[in-house]
Amino acid sequence: MFVQEAAQHGAAAAEGHAEKFDAGATIIHHVANSPMDEPLIHLPKIAGIDFSVTKHVFMLWLVAAAVFVVVTWTVRRYLRQERLIPSGLMNALEAVVEFVRDDIAQPNVGKKWVFTWTPLILTFFFFILAANAIGLIPVFDVIGLLDHYVLHTGDGSFVKRLLHGGTTATANFNVTAALATITFGAIIVAGSRAHGFVKHWMNMVPPGLNPLIYVILIPIEIMGMFVRPFALTMRLAANMTGGHIAILAILSFVFLFTEMFGRAVAGIGVGLAVSVPLAVGISALEILVVLIQAYVFTLLSAVFIGMAIHVHH
Amino acid sequence: MTGLVQFFAIPFGLGMIVIGAGLGIGKLAAAAADGIARQPAAASQITGAVNLPLFLLEGVAILAEVFALLVLFLGK
Numbered sequence: 001m002f003v004q005e006a007a008q009h010g011a012a013a014a015e016g017h018a019e020k021f022d023a024g025a026t027i028i029h030h031v032a033n034s035p036m037d038e039p040l041i042h043l044p045k046i047a048g049i050d051f052s053v054t055k056h057v058f059m060l061w062l063v064a065a066a067v068f069v070v071v072t073w074t075v076r077r078y079l080r081q082e083r084l085i086p087s088g089l090m091n092a093l094e095a096v097v098e099f100v101r102d103d104i105a106q107p108n109v110g111k112k113w114v115f116t117w118t119p120l121i122l123t124f125f126f127f128i129l130a131a132n133a134i135g136l137i138p139v140f141d142v143i144g145l146l147d148h149y150v151l152h153t154g155d156g157s158f159v160k161r162l163l164h165g166g167t168t169a170t171a172n173f174n175v176t177a178a179l180a181t182i183t184f185g186a187i188i189v190a191g192s193r194a195h196g197f198v199k200h201w202m203n204m205v206p207p208g209l210n211p212l213i214y215v216i217l218i219p220i221e222i223m224g225m226f227v228r229p230f231a232l233t234m235r236l237a238a239n240m241t242g243g244h245i246a247i248l249a250i251l252s253f254v255f256l257f258t259e260m261f262g263r264a265v266a267g268i269g270v271g272l273a274v275s276v277p278l279a280v281g282i283s284a285l286e287i288l289v290v291l292i293q294a295y296v297f298t299l300l301s302a303v304f305i306g307m308a309i310h311v312h313h
Numbered sequence: 314m315t316g317l318v319q320f321f322a323i324p325f326g327l328g329m330i331v332i333g334a335g336l337g338i339g340k341l342a343a344a345a346a347d348g349i350a351r352q353p354a355a356a357s358q359i360t361g362a363v364n365l366p367l368f369l370l371e372g373v374a375i376l377a378e379v380f381a382l383l384v385l386f387l388g389k
Contacts, residue, residue, distance in 0.1 A: 107361070231372040238375045296368045303365060 135168025
């Protein structure tokens with residue numbers, strides 16, 4: 001979709017039309033959520049909040065449904081079979097579950113609470129991994145090409161509206177903020193279950209210090225309580241957006257150079273020599289980032305939950 | 314004033330953030346490599362111990378970058 005649109009811009013520039021290729025606007029259009037005035041499904045406003053389904057909400061549902069169906073289907077098929085030797089997808093699933101339980105959850109939350117918190121941490125891991133990874137697969141660009149050459153749907157159709165905006169749900173700060181809010185709640189629940197509700201809040205500062213120190217310490221600890229999920233939010237969203245922006249910026253060199261020299265050969269040359277190899281390299285890096293960010297989010301959630309359970313000053 | 318912020322202050326700040334984060338990550342990586350070279354048996358433990366401060370450091374750097382870009386976009 002990016003290529004198609006930019007190619008039109010490039011062609012226009014090559015023919016000497018005045019329409020300039022705006023790299024910034026094009027990139028933002030391909031990373032941000034679909035605009036509020038043309039969502040996928042229009043829904044009424046309730047209490048001043050627009051409940052219309054946008055691209056990122058749609059992706060969120062798609063990812064959640066895909067993860068739910070694939071995981072439950074795999075596990076049920078495994079439970080139905082005669083011999084208890086996992087095969088195929090179940091093998092991979094088991095390896096990941098074991099990794100999350102033994103290397104992320106257990107060292108942080110401890111042996112006693114590991115089965116209380118592993119489900120939450122596993123859910124985070126699978127959801128974030130799937131949502132991140134789906135952003136790397138150009139599903140909607142293929143749909144766009146199909147639409148352009150085969151389907152020919154009208155202006156404003158569902159397929160056309162599907163092409164606006166980015167595909168990575170976790171690149172949206174609102175999505176990651178919601179995930180981090182769950183962590184925020186989980187920290188409080190973990191502390192309350194381990195020590196009791198009042199004791200959890202008392203645990204935030206070490207006991208038996210000079211009263212004057214508490215004047216400084218308590219505001220700092222309260223700030224820290226909110227900064228942790230905020231950092232989680234920003235880290236995931238910024239990492240997912242950053243990689244996509246880098247790839248798009250490098251690809252937009254093609255059209256910038258076409259425009260600069262007024263001919264398509266310059267752009268194609270730059271594309272073949274610089275843009276495509278660099279974009280491939282960054283895409284490879286993105287695959288790593290997708291895995292690492294899913295791991296980081298779950299690890300830090302586990303660490304914060306563990307800090308509420310094992311208080312030491 | 315906007316031009317000064319846009320073309321000097323924010324790129325300068327972004328560069329400073331990168332220098333700070335690079336120094337921090339470099340120190341961590343150097344210490345980890347050193348430790349693993351001395352005691353290869355403890356490699357997994359050392360990696361585990363290095364990971365957490367690494368991610369926290371990265372988080373701070375990303376927060377700073379996000380705020381710098383917010384100033385750029387919202388300050389217009």
